Amino acid sequence: MIMKALVLTGTKQLEVKDVETPAVKPDEVLVHTAYAGICGTDHALYAGLPGSASAVPPIVLGHENSGVVAKVGSAVKNVKVGDRVTVDPNIYCGECKYCRTSRPEMCENLSAVGVTRDGGFEDYFTAPAKVVYAIPDSVSLKAAAVTEPLSCAVHGVDLLEIHPYQKALVIGDGFMGQLFVQTLQAYGVSEVTLSGRNDDKLKLNHDRFGAKAINTAKGEQIPTNEYDIVIEAVGRPETQEQAVEAAARGSQVSMFGVGNPDDKFAINSYEVFQKQLKIQGAFINPYCFEDSIALMASGKVDVLPLLSHEFDVKEVDDFVNGRIKNVSKAVVKLAGEEA
Numbered sequence: 001m002i003m004k005a006l007v008l009t010g011t012k013q014l015e016v017k018d019v020e021t022p023a024v025k026p027d028e029v030l031v032h033t034a035y036a037g038i039c040g041t042d043h044a045l046y047a048g049l050p051g052s053a054s055a056v057p058p059i060v061l062g063h064e065n066s067g068v069v070a071k072v073g074s075a076v077k078n079v080k081v082g083d084r085v086t087v088d089p090n091i092y093c094g095e096c097k098y099c100r101t102s103r104p105e106m107c108e109n110l111s112a113v114g115v116t117r118d119g120g121f122e123d124y125f126t127a128p129a130k131v132v133y134a135i136p137d138s139v140s141l142k143a144a145a146v147t148e149p150l151s152c153a154v155h156g157v158d159l160l161e162i163h164p165y166q167k168a169l170v171i172g173d174g175f176m177g178q179l180f181v182q183t184l185q186a187y188g189v190s191e192v193t194l195s196g197r198n199d200d201k202l203k204l205n206h207d208r209f210g211a212k213a214i215n216t217a218k219g220e221q222i223p224t225n226e227y228d229i230v231i232e233a234v235g236r237p238e239t240q241e242q243a244v245e246a247a248a249r250g251s252q253v254s255m256f257g258v259g260n261p262d263d264k265f266a267i268n269s270y271e272v273f274q275k276q277l278k279i280q281g282a283f284i285n286p287y288c289f290e291d292s293i294a295l296m297a298s299g300k301v302d303v304l305p306l307l308s309h310e311f312d313v314k315e316v317d318d319f320v321n322g323r324i325k326n327v328s329k330a331v332v333k334l335a336g337e338e339a
Helices: 040-046 147-158 175-186 199-207 237-246 269-275 289-298 313-320
Strands: 002-010 013-020 028-038 064-072 084-087 124-128 132-134 167-171 191-196 212-215 227-232 247-255 278-281 309-311 330-333
Touching (some): 013 313, 028 084, 028 313, 040 313, 064 147, 132 289, 147 175, 167 175, 175 191, 175 199, 175 227, 175 289, 227 237, 237 247, 309 313
Parallel strands (some): 167 191, 167 227, 191 212, 247 278, 309 330
Antiparallel strands (some): 064 084, 084 132
């Protein structure tokens, strides 16, 4: 069967092509794509840079996906035809020293749907059954498409020691920073402040989710030595330095934002010593989909208000090359809720 696919054919080259619907191996699932999210990794892969792994054209991008199971392989038991699903793109080998010591996110042979194998910017795609998760009726397919970024926030929070008394600061009002606001609240942090530069996003998170707001574009200052948890969700040296300065004694600082590989930031080693800081990185999302689906199903996290745009496949090129501006978070509609 012939289907439509948006194929990355080279650096900064995307083409809508007619391709064969992929065959299904015994341990795989064929998913009729409903929605596919677009994230910073897709921008990087489009520009020829690596994501969690390197993408080698021709490849179909799209690692944030939802859809309906169209076919299952002979060995598949966890989902069936007709199930509404979301897909964890990251596929761990299970054999390297990291996988065998409960650190699969460090897998030496990591592969990923939409990065090293074709992803969701096409009508149908395949994935190993072990990374396909059924979703309840209370979670829309549109919301389910961004389970992957939510799961990255969940992993970032899982790495921290959380207590209800804590005050948290999230630096960066992009999509991930906004996800952290709700995730921290869901995990029981008593007070969350969002720092950013976009009035509309800050107002949304204040009015709808109860976050305090700091607008640095208006000259508002981030307090120093104030917060028990600081999430840096920008990835720039100046905000990384702010994160350390904002941390109170005995605090935890998560350096979540993806920076330029060559960037460095200055840190006062005495401050780390004197404050007894824990500075933590957070890479991808090992086995965090069940928790993420549960957070959406329970209503503790609502991702839909954070989605600013819905594109057709033909509009993706205009977005990733910068012709469409002011996008907070976009999803691509393939079959939509009717998948």
